[in-house]
Amino acid sequence: MSDLHIYNSLTRLKEKFVPIHAPNVGLYVCGPTVYSDAHIGNIRTFSSFDMIHRYLVHSGYKVRYVRNITDAGHLTNERGEGVNRMESQAKLESLEPMEIVQKYTVGFHAICDLFNLNPPTIEPTATGHILEQIEMIEVLIQKGYAYSVNGSVYFDVKAYQENHNYGILSGRNIDELIAGYRDLDGQEEKKNSIDFALWKAATPAHIMQWRSPWGMGFPGWHLECSAMSTKYLGNEFDIHGGGMDLKFPHHECEIAQNEGCTGHQGARYWMHTNMLNFNGQKMSKSLGNSILPAEFLTGNHPLLDKAYSPMVVKFLFLQTHYSSELDINIKGLQDAEKGLKRLMDARKEILHAKYDVQNTNDGKSEMDMQIEKLCIDCKEFMDDDFNTARVIANLFELSTIINSIKGGQINTKELSGESVALLRKTFDAYLLHIFGLQPLEENNSTALDQVMQVLIDLRKDAKVKKDFATSDKIRNELAAKGIQLKDEKDGTVSYSMN
Amino acid sequence: MSDLHIYNSLTRLKEKFVPIHAPNVGLYVCGPTVYSDAHIGNIRTFSSFDMIHRYLVHSGYKVRYVRNITDAGHLTNERGEGVNRMESQAKLESLEPMEIVQKYTVGFHAICDLFNLNPPTIEPTATGHILEQIEMIEVLIQKGYAYSVNGSVYFDVKAYQENHNYGILSGRNIDELIAGYRDLDGQEEKKNSIDFALWKAATPAHIMQWRSPWGMGFPGWHLECSAMSTKYLGNEFDIHGGGMDLKFPHHECEIAQNEGCTGHQGARYWMHTNMLNFNGQKMSKSLGNSILPAEFLTGNHPLLDKAYSPMVVKFLFLQTHYSSELDINIKGLQDAEKGLKRLMDARKEILHAKYDVQNTNDGKSEMDMQIEKLCIDCKEFMDDDFNTARVIANLFELSTIINSIKGGQINTKELSGESVALLRKTFDAYLLHIFGLQPLEENNSTALDQVMQVLIDLRKDAKVKKDFATSDKIRNELAAKGIQLKDEKDGTVSYSMN
Numbered sequence: 001m002s003d004l005h006i007y008n009s010l011t012r013l014k015e016k017f018v019p020i021h022a023p024n025v026g027l028y029v030c031g032p033t034v035y036s037d038a039h040i041g042n043i044r045t046f047s048s049f050d051m052i053h054r055y056l057v058h059s060g061y062k063v064r065y066v067r068n069i070t071d072a073g074h075l076t077n078e079r080g081e082g083v084n085r086m087e088s089q090a091k092l093e094s095l096e097p098m099e100i101v102q103k104y105t106v107g108f109h110a111i112c113d114l115f116n117l118n119p120p121t122i123e124p125t126a127t128g129h130i131l132e133q134i135e136m137i138e139v140l141i142q143k144g145y146a147y148s149v150n151g152s153v154y155f156d157v158k159a160y161q162e163n164h165n166y167g168i169l170s171g172r173n174i175d176e177l178i179a180g181y182r183d184l185d186g187q188e189e190k191k192n193s194i195d196f197a198l199w200k201a202a203t204p205a206h207i208m209q210w211r212s213p214w215g216m217g218f219p220g221w222h223l224e225c226s227a228m229s230t231k232y233l234g235n236e237f238d239i240h241g242g243g244m245d246l247k248f249p250h251h252e253c254e255i256a257q258n259e260g261c262t263g264h265q266g267a268r269y270w271m272h273t274n275m276l277n278f279n280g281q282k283m284s285k286s287l288g289n290s291i292l293p294a295e296f297l298t299g300n301h302p303l304l305d306k307a308y309s310p311m312v313v314k315f316l317f318l319q320t321h322y323s324s325e326l327d328i329n330i331k332g333l334q335d336a337e338k339g340l341k342r343l344m345d346a347r348k349e350i351l352h353a354k355y356d357v358q359n360t361n362d363g364k365s366e367m368d369m370q371i372e373k374l375c376i377d378c379k380e381f382m383d384d385d386f387n388t389a390r391v392i393a394n395l396f397e398l399s400t401i402i403n404s405i406k407g408g409q410i411n412t413k414e415l416s417g418e419s420v421a422l423l424r425k426t427f428d429a430y431l432l433h434i435f436g437l438q439p440l441e442e443n444n445s446t447a448l449d450q451v452m453q454v455l456i457d458l459r460k461d462a463k464v465k466k467d468f469a470t471s472d473k474i475r476n477e478l479a480a481k482g483i484q485l486k487d488e489k490d491g492t493v494s495y496s497m498n
Numbered sequence: 499m500s501d502l503h504i505y506n507s508l509t510r511l512k513e514k515f516v517p518i519h520a521p522n523v524g525l526y527v528c529g530p531t532v533y534s535d536a537h538i539g540n541i542r543t544f545s546s547f548d549m550i551h552r553y554l555v556h557s558g559y560k561v562r563y564v565r566n567i568t569d570a571g572h573l574t575n576e577r578g579e580g581v582n583r584m585e586s587q588a589k590l591e592s593l594e595p596m597e598i599v600q601k602y603t604v605g606f607h608a609i610c611d612l613f614n615l616n617p618p619t620i621e622p623t624a625t626g627h628i629l630e631q632i633e634m635i636e637v638l639i640q641k642g643y644a645y646s647v648n649g650s651v652y653f654d655v656k657a658y659q660e661n662h663n664y665g666i667l668s669g670r671n672i673d674e675l676i677a678g679y680r681d682l683d684g685q686e687e688k689k690n691s692i693d694f695a696l697w698k699a700a701t702p703a704h705i706m707q708w709r710s711p712w713g714m715g716f717p718g719w720h721l722e723c724s725a726m727s728t729k730y731l732g733n734e735f736d737i738h739g740g741g742m743d744l745k746f747p748h749h750e751c752e753i754a755q756n757e758g759c760t761g762h763q764g765a766r767y768w769m770h771t772n773m774l775n776f777n778g779q780k781m782s783k784s785l786g787n788s789i790l791p792a793e794f795l796t797g798n799h800p801l802l803d804k805a806y807s808p809m810v811v812k813f814l815f816l817q818t819h820y821s822s823e824l825d826i827n828i829k830g831l832q833d834a835e836k837g838l839k840r841l842m843d844a845r846k847e848i849l850h851a852k853y854d855v856q857n858t859n860d861g862k863s864e865m866d867m868q869i870e871k872l873c874i875d876c877k878e879f880m881d882d883d884f885n886t887a888r889v890i891a892n893l894f895e896l897s898t899i900i901n902s903i904k905g906g907q908i909n910t911k912e913l914s915g916e917s918v919a920l921l922r923k924t925f926d927a928y929l930l931h932i933f934g935l936q937p938l939e940e941n942n943s944t945a946l947d948q949v950m951q952v953l954i955d956l957r958k959d960a961k962v963k964k965d966f967a968t969s970d971k972i973r974n975e976l977a978a979k980g981i982q983l984k985d986e987k988d989g990t991v992s993y994s995m996n
Contacts, residue, residue, distance in 0.1 A: 092522035098620045098622065098730065122594065125623075451979070454979070477952045482945075
C-alpha cells in the first residue's frame with residue numbers, strides 16, 4: 001500500500017491514511033442534483049474525486065466508490081394540478097419530475113464521459129432509498145434526536161448537542177447559528193430555528209411524495225447521503241468527499257444524523273474541494289460568467305476565445321491543488337493547452353523512440369539519478385494529499401529532459417535502459433491512469449492534409465517540369481479514390497473528398 | 499396526427515391507433531435486467547422500440563417513453579455471509595449487488611449509445627419503487643386477489659379468475675396451466691401452483707431485502723412493471739411493449755396485477771418483438787452461438803468473419819418486420835453492410851448534387867410521379883404496424899433512381915425541384931430520424947491509406963525511372979511530417995506514423 005496522507009477537514013490536520021479494512025476503501029462523494037445542468041465548478045469537484053479514486057486504485061486499494069444522484073426534489077406543480085394528477089387521466093399532461101431527472105442524469109453522464117471520469121462503483125438515487133431514509137428517521141425519533149410535528153419530522157439539534165457536537169466539522173457555534181438563523185420554512189413548527197427537516201409533509205401540490213409513518217411527504221435534503229453511505233459503506237467508512245459549499249449545513253447535518261442514528265460519525269476522513277472562479281469572479285448565472293462544460297467544448301460563450309478540449313480544462317484543474325481556490329481565465333486555458341500538448345508530445349517521444357543507451361554495467365549516471373528522483377518524487381507528491389500540481393511540475397522538468405535527448409543536447413549514452421523505462425512508466429501512469437487524461441486526438445485528417453500537401457507539391461513540380469504525365473496521373477489517381485483537386489485563384493491547390 | 503395501425507397482441511388484431519389523450523402517448527417497454535450483459539436479441543427488441551418511439555415522435559405525438567431497469571434481484575450471498583454483512587465491519591468485504599447493477603447499467607447504456615438508441619424519457623428502477631410495489635400488494639390483498647403466508651404474498655389467480663380473465667393476453671388456459679405447473683418455489687405455501695409471488699420473504703442470505711408489512715423480503719418479478727407503468731403513465735395508458743418471451747408469464751401477470759389493483763388493464767395496445775436466431779439456431783450460451791453486441795463491433799467471435807458496425811446490425815434488424823422471427827448469418831450481415839452503404843451513398847448524392855431540373859411550369863413528369871409514390875408509400879408502410887422492411891425496399895428503388903440520375907441514364911430535365919426536395923426529405927427522415935441510422939464513418943484513415951498508396955506508387959515509378967531526386971524527396975517530405983516509409987520484404991512499401 002501507500003504512505004498516503006490526507007488533509008482531513010474534520011480534524012483540520014493532514015493525517016496518515018489508514019483504511020478501516022485495508023485493502024478495502026469506502027469512498028462516498030456527494031453527486032449532482034439532477035434538476036439542471038452540472039456547471040463547470042461541479043465538474044472540478046467530480047474531476048478531483050475521479051483523480052483521488054484513480055490514485056487510490058493505482059496505490060493498490062480496492063475501492064468501493066459511491067456517488068449518489070440527488071433526484072428527490074421538492075418540485076410543486078405550479079398550475080395547481082397537484083390534486084388532479086393523482087388521477088390517471090391527467091398523468092401524461094402533468095409535469096413528471098422523473099422526466100427532468102432522466103434528462104439531466106443522461107446529460108451529466110455524457111459530460112463525465114467527455115471528461116473521462118470513471119463511473120462510481122455504485123450510483124444510488126435518493127428516490128431509490130426512501131424506505132432506508134424512513135427507517136433512519138424512526139431510529140432518530142426513538143433515540144430522542146428527532147420529533148414529528150404536523151406530519152413533518154425535524155432533527156432536534158439541541159437534544160443532540162447534549163451529548164454530541166453539532167459544529168464538529170464546520171466549526172460553527174450553535175448559539176450563534178440560532179441567533180443568525182433566517183430560514184422561515186417550517187419555522188413555526190420547529191423547537192429551534194437550527195433544527196433541520198428529516199421529513200417534510202407534502203401538500204397535494206408537491207409532485208414527488210411518498211407514504212410514511214408521518215403521512216405523505218418527502219425526505220429532507222441531508223438525509224439521503226446518510227442513508228446511502230451507511231447502506232453501502234457501513235456505519236464507519238473511510239472517506240467522504242464533496243464541494244466546500246456542502247460543508248455546512250449539508251455535511252454537518254450528515255454527521256449529526258449518522259452519529260445520532262448509529263453512534264458513529266460515518267466517514268473518518270472528510271475531503272473538500274475548493275471553488276472555481278472565472279476572471280477572479282465567482283461564477284454565477286446573474287454575473288453572466290457561468291460557463292457550462294459543454295460551452296468550453298464548443299467555445300460558444302462570450303468569455304471564451306475558442307473551444308477547449310475537456311482534457312485541457314481538466315489539466316488546468318490538476319495544475320492547482322484540489323483544496324485551493326482556482327481562478328481560470330483565457331490565458332490559463334491557453335497555457336494549459338500548450339502545457340498538456342508538451343507533456344503528451346514528450347510521452348509520445350519517449351514511448352516510441354529507440355535510444356542507443358549506456359551499457360547496464362556502467363552504473364547510474366548523473367542524468368539517470370536526476371530522472372529517477374524526478375519520477376519517484378511524483379509518488380511522494382501524490383501521497384502528500386494528492387498534490388497533482390507538483391507532479392505536473394516534475395513532468396514538465398522530465399519533458400525538458402526528453403526534448404533535450406531528442407534534440408541531441410543530452411547524449412543518450414548518458415542514459416540507462418532503466419531510466420528510459422522509468423520515464424515511460426511515469427508518463428503513462430500519471431498522465432493516463434491517475435489524471436485520466438487522454439492523448440490529444442491523433443488527428444488523421446491532419447495527417448491526410450500533410451500527405452496531400454506532399455502530393456500537391458509533387459504535382460506542381462511535375463507541371464513546372466512539363467511532366468504532364470505525372471501531374472495528370474496524380475490528379476486521376478486521386479479522383480479514382482474520390483479525392484478532387486481544385487486549383488484556387490490564389491495559385492494554391494485545395495482538395496475535397498466525396 | 500397519423501393514420502397509424504398497430505398489431506395488438508391483446509386482441510390479436512391490427513387496430514387503428516387511438517391514443518387516450520392525444521397528442522400525448524404513454525409507452526412502456528420492459529427494460530434490461532442488469533445482472534449480465536444484454537445480448538444481441540435484447541438489442542433487437544430495444545432497437546425496435548427505439549424505431550417505434552422515433553416514429554411516434556416523427557408523427558407528431560408527445561411521447562412519454564418509460565423503460566425500466568430491473569435491478570431488484572434475488573442474489574444470495576453464497577458464502578453464507580448474509581448475517582454478518584448487516585454489520586458494518588463486513589460491508590466492504592461482501593458482495594454488493596448494487597455494484598453489479600451499476601456495472602451492467604453503465605454497459606447497457608454504452609451499447610445503447612453505440613446503436614444510437616435514444617434514452618427513454620423516464621428510466622425507473624425496481625429498487626427505486628419498493629414502496630409503490632408494497633402499496634400495490636396491500637390493495638390486492640384488500641380486494642381479495644392476494645394472500646400472505648409465512649411472510650410472502652402470492653397473487654390468487656383463481657380468485658381473480660372469478661371475475662376476470664387470466665390468460666387474456668397469452669391465450670393460455672388456467673386449468674392446463676395448473677396441470678402442467680412444475681415450479682417448486684414456494685409451492686407448499688401457495689393455494690394453487692399457478693399463483694405467483696408478489697412479495698417473497700427473505701432469508702438472511704438474501705442480500706437485497708426491504709422491510710414490509712409482511713416482514714423483510716423482496717418484490718416478485720412481475721410487480722415492478724405494474725407499479726412503475728401505473729405511477730408514470732396512469733391506470734390506463736397506450737402502449738406496452740417487450741420481447742415475445744415476456745408475454746407469458748410476465749405480461750399476463752402484469753395485466754392481472756393492474757386489473758386487480760386499479761380495475762384497468764394498464765395498456766390498451768400490447769406489442770411484442772420477435773426472437774433473433776443465428777444460422778437458424780436460437781442463440782444460447784450453451785450452443786456457443788450467443789453473440790454479445792460488443793462482439794459484433796470487434797468481430798471477435800468464431801461465428802463472425804469480421805467486425806460489423808452497429809449501424810449495419812441495426813439495418814439488418816430493420817429489414818425484417820419487428821414481429822417476425824429474424825435469422826441472421828454472415829451473408830445477411832454482408833448484404834446489410836452493402837445495402838446500408840448503398841442507401842447512405844444515395845442520400846449523400848441527392849443531398850449534395852446540383853441538378854439542372856425541369857421548369858416548374860412543366861407539370862409532373864412520369865419520373866416525378868414515380869418518385870412521389872415511392873416516397874409517400876413509405877409513410878403508409880410505417881403506418882401499417884411499422885413495416886420498416888417495405889420502407890427499405892422503397893428506399894432501394896429510390897436509390898436506383900438516384901444512381902441513374904447520377905449516371906445520366908435519367909435526364910435531370912425529367913425531374914422537378916419538388917422531386918429532388920422530396921427525395922432529400924425522405925432519405926433524411928427515414929434513414930436518420932426514424933431508423934436512427936448514422937452515416938457510415940467518413941473514414942479518414944482509409945482516405946489516408948489511399949493517398950499514401952498514390953505517393954508510394956509515384957515513388958516506385960520515380961525509382962524505376964532512376965529519378966532519385968523525386969523518390970528521395972517523397973521519402974524526406976513524408977519523414978518531415980512524421981510518416982516513415984518502410985520497404986517490406988515482399989517488395990511492397992508500408993508506412994507508419996509517429
